[in-house]
Amino acid sequence: MAEHNELGKKGEELALEYLRLKEYEILELNYRYQKAEVDIIAKRGGLIIAAEVKTRSTPEFGNPQDFVKPKQIQQLVKAMNFYVEDSGLEVDVRFDIIAIIKNKAGTRIEHIQNAFLYF
Secondary structure, three states: OOHHHHHHHHHHHHHHHHHHHOOOEEEEEEEEEOOEEEEEEEEEOOEEEEEEEEEEOOOOOOOHHHHOOHHHHHHHHHHHHHHHHHOOOOOEEEEEEEEEEEEOOEEEEEEEEEEEOOO
């Protein structure tokens, strides 16, 4: 597996651990709909959370959250619309980004809630 893929996988594992510690209920991992993939779908209280995980080894070229582009946001929203309707849910959806910097110096996790609003 390529090094960047391993880093991404490790980032998703760290994000899961982080969310579980914060008492989120994990509903889906790597949920796919058409061209979109939602890294983590979780529940907390009366909210469904779609979490996009971005992991980098350095912020030298920008923070991880800067790599979530408008096209990806549109696809995430479309996927979550389908997920909510297909599941027969009547809940609010929040879109979060979990930005992770992981390297030899350590790990930094930043949880950005309401990273973009559509619902």
